[in-house]
Structure formats: C-alpha cells, structure tokens
Amino acid sequence: MSQGPVSWKDVLKDEMPEDWAKEIDEYEAQIALNKQGKIEPRVFAETRLRRGAYGQRYDNGQRNDGLQIRKLTYPNPGLWKGPDTYWDAPGMERIKFPWGGMTAEQMDVIADLAEEYSDGIAHITTRQDIQLHFIHVEDTPDIMRRLAAVGITTREACGNSVRNVTACPIAGVCRTEAFDVTPYAKAIFRFMLGHPDAQDFGRKFKIAFSGCEHEACGLVNMHDMGFIAKLVPQTNTPVFDVYVGGGLGPVPYNAKRLFENLPVDEILPITQAVARVYGRLGEKKVRGMARIKFLVAKLGIEEFRRSITEERKILTPDPLWKSLIAQFVKQTEKPLKKATQLKSGSFPHGFLAWRKTNVYAQPQYGYVSVTVKVPLGDLTSRQLRVLADMAKKYVSETVRTTVEQNLLFRWVCEQDLPDFFYDLQTIGLSQAGADTISDITSCPGTDTCKLGISASRGLTRVISEKLQAQLEEMSEEVKKLKIKVSGCPNSCSQHHISDMGFYGVSRKAGSYTVPHFQLVLGGQWKNNGGSYGLAVAAVPSKRIPETIQRLTDKYVKERKPEETFQAFVQRIGKMEIRNLLQDLMTIPSHDAEPQIFSDWGDPREYTIADIGVGECAGEVVAPYEFSLTSAESKSFEAQVKLDQNDIKGALGLAYESMIHSTEAVLRTRNREYTGDAETTVAEFKKWFFDTGEFVKHVNNTQFAAYLFKAHSNFTSKAVDGWGADETHRQVEEAQLFMEAVHSYIANASPSPAPMPGK
C-alpha cells in the first residue's frame, strides 16, 4: 500500500490546470474557515454552490420517518454549510459537461467517484450534467481535483452564475442542421467561465445552442439565452439568431429574438454585453423575480435590445472573442474507423427493434449515432467503465450526454452495430425505445431534492416500465409522445414542453395529505421547445398510470389522420379531458384505498411538511375547502378560455381564482370570512404576508408576489392591453398561487389568533 501521508492534491498536482488547482485550494481553505466559524453559513453556501456542491433533502436535520418527525443527529450539530443546513448532511455534487461532451477517461473517473464518495450511481441530468448524490461536503475538494485532472471543472455548476452551456447532442452529425454549433458552445463556455462580468447575477443564467430551428435541438426557447444556427441564403455564411429571456420554472416564458443573423464572431461580445446588462439591471433582492426573463419582460425586447447594442459599443475589445472561436472551429471530430454499411444477416434478439428507435443515420455515409437509453439517467460505476471502453473501441471517444438523460455515441460504424448492441446487453443497457413514450425524463423529486413535493422518479420508474412493456404493440402515434415528470412546479424535467407533462402537487383530504401530480397538456418539444402546456387537472399520484392510459386510448381512438397530440388536445378542449379524468381526481377515503395516501416507491404515509396524520379524523368540510374548490374551478375555466383565445375572459377568471385562493387562506383562521377583492388582498397582506406567516409555510415569496401583482394590474386596468403571452403567464400564476395555498394549508398548524376580518 502507498506510504502516507498522501493526498489527492499531491498525487494530482502536475495533472490539474494550475488555475483550477488554485481555485480548489482556495475552496478547501474556505471549508476550513467555515469549520472554524469564520465564514457566515450564508456566504459559505454561495461559495460551495458556485462549485457545484448542492444541498439535499433532510439536510435541515429532520425527517418524517412515517411515524414521527425524527431528528437526524449529525455528528457536528453546531456546524453548518449553509443556513439551516447541517455540515454532515448528505449533499449533491453537480458536474458540468459543456455541450454534453465526455471522454472515456472522464467516464472512468466519474465511475471511481460514484463508487468512492456517492451511492454508486452517476446521474445524468436534464441539462447534460452529471450529479453524484449523498456525498459529504468535506470530500468535495478531492472530487474536484480528480475531475480537474481529466479536464472537468465544477465551477459555476450551481449558484447565480452561467451554468452548463448545452447544445444539441447530434450537432455535427445532424441531417438537418445549418452547421455544427459545437465549437461555438465550447467558445462561450470557455469565455464565460469565471468571467468578471458574470459574477454579479441575481440568479442563474443558462445558455443553449441549436443547429436547427424546427427540431427540439437545443431547446433555445426555454433558455435565458440561446443561439440558433443559420446559413445566409446565397452566401452560405454561418450566422446565429440570438434569443433571450426564455425560461421554464413555475411560470414559463418564451424567449424573444434579440438579434437576427448575428455574425459568429459577435456571439462572445454579445453574450458579454447581455451578462453586463443583466448583472446591472436584473433583480437582486426578490429571488423569484430575478431571472433574466423578468428583466426582458419588464423592459420589453426593443428596449432590452437597445441596451445590449449600447453596451456592445462600449466594451473593451477582447482578443478572445475571435481567437477562441478560431481555436475551436479547427477542432473537428474524427471517426475511429472507416465507414462501412451494416451487412444483412442474422442479428441478435431485440437488435432490430433497438436499431429502429436508438440508431440515427448520420449524413456521413456509413456512420450512425447511437442513443444508449439510460433508465432515469442512472448509471453504475461498472456500466460507466464498460461504456468508456466502448467509447474507445467503437468511436474516438465521441460521446455526449443528452437533456433526455441518455448517452449518445456518435460516429459508430454501421457494421459495428450488432457488436455494439451485444456489449450494451452485457451491462443491461440495450433497451429499445429511445426518444419514445417510454423514454421518460424525470427530475430527482422527493428522492433527494429539498423542493420535491411528489416522487417524480418513483412515478417515472413505474410508468416507463409499463410503457416499455407495451412498446412493441403500441400504435406509432402514441409511441412518439413525450412524457416528462417533475417533482414540483419548477419544471426541472421540462414538463411544460412535453406532450404530457406532470409536476408534483399535494391536496389535503380531511386530516391527510395526498400526493398528486398536475397534468400539463399542450406543450411542444419540437421547434426548440416551441410552446408551453398548461395545467389541466391534479390527479392522485397512484392514478397517473391510469390517466396516461385513458389519454392515449382516447387519442388513438379519436384522432384525425396526421393529427398531433398537441393539436388533438387543442381540438377536443381541456373540458373534455377533465371530464375524462374526473373520477380519477376524486380522493377516496383512507380506509377504501390507503395506497393513495403514500407516494410511489415510498411506503411512508405521505406528508409535505412532516405533519402528523390522523389527528382530526372525521372532520367536516372546512370552509376554506369550498374557497379552494372555487379557486380550482375558476383556474380551470381560465385555461379553457385561453384555449378559446378569449383573453379577457381568461384574465378575469384567473384573477377570480386568485381571490378565491386568498379567501381560503383567510378562512383557515376565520371560518366565516367574506370580503371583496380589495379587502381580501389587504387582509391577506396584513395577517399572512407582512407577518411572514404565509412565506414561512410555502418557503417562497414569489407566490404572494403573484397575487399582489395581479391585484395591482387588475385594479389599475393594466391588463386591458394584454395579449396571449401575458395572459398565459397570468393563468399560470393563478394556478401556482393556488398550489401555494394548498401547500400553506397542508403545512400550517391551525392558529387561534389573530382572526382576520373580525
């Protein structure tokens, strides 16, 4: 055995880039200072976040074990790694893979790290990153060193910074792209990493690249900033259309076009200018309003464009603007082997089905790209090592992660496909069905995320297994559908742009809380995530498989020729869909169906806030429940009106829904509360917002901000000139405010006084 003392710092000192090594040393020093109590937890939290070290569920030192709230007695009870975050609590390390690119050596190192520090699993995220869960913060410097030694930095993987720069995984091998966007994604990543102009943001900033306008590609529409490649007609000069201000999150915003036909040499200075304007003018205090989408909406795209144009003029020229692009454009991928076509013959069982769904013919003759379908994005260390070997055996290490939590091997020689398939079989990754309804993406949800409301991974596991089993017999139109599952409204799975999206919510039923998923329909994956769906119905988690079955059955039976699911939903209307699901939405009694009261893969009786269960069984319907029912109904009607393009009707109903939701909050303390909109909002503000009571139980200020903003817009008649975009957002915000009220009611203990309205 090696003779100590040795450290990874010593072992790897000559293998890490000097500046990266220095940064990690500084981070390690901050860990030491934090342990000595010399750094405020709040400051240390942002420090570690900017290095990708995230918190995880139960890091506040308590967990409901199904019977009681159990205190987790971490070894150093006085030591914190953030506000209300215990030092020794398990955390997550997010590892950036710009544009998803990954070498064999990097895969091997991830395998080692997963085995030694995590729970043996490396998890691919919906932004081409990899995450390791259940790690200790003290292990993070060594994790970072081992990554740095193979060219990976975790810098700015989290925190208020430029996050991973994503790109279409088939860029460069795509049949419909204008040109390969990879060099440009590389250049922006390198340029913006640690850039001084990107260190003072109020929130995170995500950039994406697409090679095509009409495919899903890089999903530019939902990004803070995005680039779509184009060729100028006649001259074939490569240029970009630049978009800004898109984003999902609870309320999605469509990106607006900032510049058309931007010369490729201009993308770095323009990105720098956007960063400077966002850093200067973006919201800093109210976290829920701090993404750039709010700034763009506030200024309007014309004024925002003017600001960027002015900012661009005063930038000090930087030689990197051109040199980085020139450097990366020269780096082109090369195949490992000579192109050969697949010979006919007998193939292993399952090969043809797999080839049909998982293999994409590249424009380069004789080469294909292969999607390795990774259930829930989870890979073991052994799987990663075999995949790393395959990356050297079949291709020149040209592997990328995808936003659908899979891996893509590019430049596979067609003739090698049977052997490639065989190698995948040995590690259980030869499943067909990539890019089909069974290939479902999911955020971590209640498994590890602090914000998780419902078990998105548990649900995904169940429905993907069920749909995979049905895949061969399934009709082609259903096979093509996309399902995405988030554990809360924050849309980490990108549920707004799927055919069927789900996000976790909860509903109170007597003294119990029931896990639900809100069904979101009408989203569009193509056209860079071209349009966003809207919530239709909240259904208990355990009934989601039946929900999907009913929806797909109806689609198969009633669709018109060539009608997409999105068009089908639009045609039949949300009311009919809601009627189809009405019985599933009804919560049964606990005695009749106890399984409804726990979540997928988790036998504990469900709770969102560690409240005990069964305390007041037999309670009559509380008045607040009537108010919430009215709010639900108005919110849904607003969506129907929006579908019918009745802007005024949708706005009015959305506002009414918010007032009913607010009334529900007031009725938790004063059962007889009644009042007009003005009084209701004022009372809410006085008793629930100004006192911190509401925010305390929903852990977020933005929901109440939605109410105040809506009330102000309606009373001032600012809504009179609103169009479809603003109305869409208003309907979303009404829905989210109602969900927040559900959370408030589930979380807040009954409180005797004060009694608003009395």
Place this chain on the structure above:
Amino acid sequence: MTLNKINVKIYLEKGQDIPLNTFIPIFHRFIQKDLLEGMLVDVAEYTHVHEGPGVLLIAHEGNYSVDETDGKRGLLYNFKRASSANAEENMKTAFRRALKACELLEKEPELAGKMKFNPSRLRIFINDRLNTSGKNRGFSELEESIRPLLEKLTGSLIKLIPEMDPQKLTAFEVEVEKTLTVQNLIGKV
C-alpha cells in the same frame, strides 16, 4: 497506514429472486425502529438499474444495501467516512454491521424462510483509491487484517482470492472452508 473504508458484502444463499422493492418498506422500518448501527438517514431505490446498488439504507458513516453488483446479490456494508480506529477495528465494525443487517433481514416476517445469507462467502474491499492505487494496491495489508480476524471468528481456514482488475477497488473474494450461518457469527464481532 490505517486501513480505512473497509467494505463487507455477505452473499445470499437463498433469496436472489425476491423483488428488490420488497426491501424498501423493510429499510424504512429499520429507520423507524433505529435497528441498525450508525446514523440512519433515508432509503434510496435503484431497482431500475442493472446489477446496481439495489436498495440502499443511507446512513452517515456508511450505507447498507441489498446490492447486486456483478450480478451477485448480497448485503453490503459500505463504509464512506474514514475513522480513526485501527484496521482490525474498522474491519470488525464493517463485518458486525453487515451481519446485523443480515440477521434482521432473515428475521423479517415477510421474508421468513425465503432469505438466507451465507457468511462463508464474502467480498471485502477498500473504498479508497488514494491509498490503494499504483504498484502496491494494499492486498498484503488487507490480507493481514482479514485473515487472522476471520480465521479466529470462524474457526476455519479461509481462502482469499484477490481481484486483480486495476480499475476495481482493492478487493478479495473470501471463501470460508466451514459452512457458516449468520447466527454462528453474530455477537462475536
């Protein structure tokens, strides 16, 4: 150099076909009743992963799992945090914790008669590449810790088969000559 982060996996003799999700409520109950050593945190499920960590009971010092790595199911105690104890104590701790978990699982009413561990077949490995990589991977030091302890505990000769794959952690497959049950060993470490 102290041998740290020693891991012990006790293979199954019977119960390979029990659906992995059976262990989820059982591990939750172990947490509720605080039946295992260490600070128990949560349950993690990887039933969808081929030959993976299966179902884990996440704990602060080390995880317990019904592990399926390399296609062989067993109870793994996976030390994550280094301790200041000596190699023998670290080995004993990991073995004791693994045995206790095996005993509890064998006694679970819903698994009664369906699940049996074979502590004569083990995998012991060090979760620490820093100290076990390069030319000397620590096989002799690990053997020096394992052999006397296991021979004393089992009263039997043992065979240690090193895993030479350089990508893998330093590990021995252990075969105890005598046939043993969990009950033979529990309480001895």
